[in-house]
Amino acid sequence: MSRSEGLINHLDWITIILYGLLVLFGVVNIYAAIYDVDTTTSFFSFSHNGGKQMVFIGLAIIVAIVILSVDYKIYDTLAYPVWVIFMILLVVVMIFAREVNGAKSWLEIGPFRFQPSEFTKFATALALAKYVSKPNFKMGKLKDVFYTGLIISTPAVLIIAQGDAGTALVFSMFILVLFREGMSPIALVLGVASAIIFLLALLVQNDIYFWTPVVVIVGLSVYFNRKSIKRILIFIFLGASIIGMYHSVGYAFDNFLKPHQQNRILVLLNPNSDPLGAGWNVTQSKIAIGSGGLTGKGYLKGTQTKFDFVPEQSTDFIFCTIGEEQGWIGSMIVIILFTALLLRITQIAERQKWRFARVYGYSVATILFFHFMVNIGMTIGLFPVIGIPLPFFSYGGSSLISFTILVFILLALDANRMQRLAH
Numbered sequence: 001m002s003r004s005e006g007l008i009n010h011l012d013w014i015t016i017i018l019y020g021l022l023v024l025f026g027v028v029n030i031y032a033a034i035y036d037v038d039t040t041t042s043f044f045s046f047s048h049n050g051g052k053q054m055v056f057i058g059l060a061i062i063v064a065i066v067i068l069s070v071d072y073k074i075y076d077t078l079a080y081p082v083w084v085i086f087m088i089l090l091v092v093v094m095i096f097a098r099e100v101n102g103a104k105s106w107l108e109i110g111p112f113r114f115q116p117s118e119f120t121k122f123a124t125a126l127a128l129a130k131y132v133s134k135p136n137f138k139m140g141k142l143k144d145v146f147y148t149g150l151i152i153s154t155p156a157v158l159i160i161a162q163g164d165a166g167t168a169l170v171f172s173m174f175i176l177v178l179f180r181e182g183m184s185p186i187a188l189v190l191g192v193a194s195a196i197i198f199l200l201a202l203l204v205q206n207d208i209y210f211w212t213p214v215v216v217i218v219g220l221s222v223y224f225n226r227k228s229i230k231r232i233l234i235f236i237f238l239g240a241s242i243i244g245m246y247h248s249v250g251y252a253f254d255n256f257l258k259p260h261q262q263n264r265i266l267v268l269l270n271p272n273s274d275p276l277g278a279g280w281n282v283t284q285s286k287i288a289i290g291s292g293g294l295t296g297k298g299y300l301k302g303t304q305t306k307f308d309f310v311p312e313q314s315t316d317f318i319f320c321t322i323g324e325e326q327g328w329i330g331s332m333i334v335i336i337l338f339t340a341l342l343l344r345i346t347q348i349a350e351r352q353k354w355r356f357a358r359v360y361g362y363s364v365a366t367i368l369f370f371h372f373m374v375n376i377g378m379t380i381g382l383f384p385v386i387g388i389p390l391p392f393f394s395y396g397g398s399s400l401i402s403f404t405i406l407v408f409i410l411l412a413l414d415a416n417r418m419q420r421l422a423h
Contacts, residue, residue: 010415011068012348018341019392019407023060023400025334026318026393027053028299033314033321033395035300049314049395056397060404067408072416075409076356079130083151086123089116090158097162104162115398117167120155122406125363127151128174132181133356139182148178166386169374173366180362181355281317284309285379289323289331296327314395316387319379334393338372345407348414357413364406 031043031050045051089107093116097104106113128151131137137144156171179185288304297303302324304310310320323331342365349361368391375390377383389399 012344012411012414015341015344015348015407015411018337018344019404022334022337022341022392023057025337026390026400027057029318029321029325029393030314030395032300032302032325033318052397053395053400056400059397060401063401064404064408067405068412068415070412072412075126075360075413076130076133079126083123083127086116086120087154087158090120090155090162093117094158094162099163105164105167115396117155117159117162117164118398118402119405120159121170121367122402122409124151124155124171124174125360125367125406126409128177128363129356129359132178132359133354139178140184164387166388169386170367170370170388173370174363176366177359177362181359281311281385282378282381285317285320286381288320289380292324292327292331294328296323296325296330299325301325315389316375316385316394317379318390318393318395319376323379335376338368338391342369342372345410348410352414352417354413354417357410357417360413361410364410367406368403 027050030053031048034048034050043050044054046055093104093107097106097108105115105117107116128148131144131147131151139145152171152174156168159165159168159171175183284304288302288310291297291304292302302321304320304324310317313320319331319334322334326333345361345365345368349358349365352358352361371388371391374383374386374388375394378385378388389396391403392400
């Protein structure tokens, strides 16, 4: 049996079929989002996003074939160099890219342009897998904590400096990967607690309503643990930290977030605060999805779509088209497909005996989960609008190809897992 035949036999075809269905549904809905009954442009015309997405799909297929054709060990060997290259590209973007919608994210070379921050996700996943899989790695060791933090935070900081805070948030999901590899759950709890305190600080207008229960809880804890000085000090420290965080939220909100980012958070907390401004996208998005009902209005028959009520409907708000034209049933089919893909990727990651492949697999799962959760969440008003594409659905070459690379590197590692065990 040749190497190519062996590889084909060991590929996870369930994942490939799910990937293909999502990409196919994606391009069909991109065409629906830009369809105009008055022009009736051909589905395959390169004059609109649907036709261009077909070209990107062709490129993605070529990239996938190349990924599966090369020796799987190259992904371990080149993990660090690839990460460094993309860190350099992020710096180049900050210096030379032109600002679009308040962010510098795109490199333009003649008629071509691409978004390095999208590809940085798979580069960071490879570098993290490489470092965590080294023989003497220990999650609790200060040196290893520092370097894993450096690998994850460097791209996030550079992307924030570009003005793209939404994409930078994706890198926070790598904490879940480290949690799977033995990180203390304290870090995860602290992260969730900080997010809750941030939201409470914005919601609670009167300081006394916030810190009074904190003081009471700390006081009761000190009373019931009065025989332990160590516990008393811990509770006092936690209480002081919570109150300090609460009072620092206002300063951080006013001085570190840009006006459009502030508006998006405020609209999330109060959807009616700016219905014709920052809240317009979400309001129209919910109208479009709600108007679809159970079965939808029918393919190419979405009125919210045709009259351009929802901006960015073929990119960030592509889920609106699904909800309006295919209704609750179509939306559930998409959610089921994504859920099946995430569960399958998690299963693939868990069956890896090589730590590098397992860490990389969980990185792929967490990145896709974040995009899926936040994109759909922001279209129905559960999350602020942060410009996160829906994987395989949203229009864009950088997005589609980067997600394809993420998935097919994992498939290449998985297809060769028995060969790795033999070594």
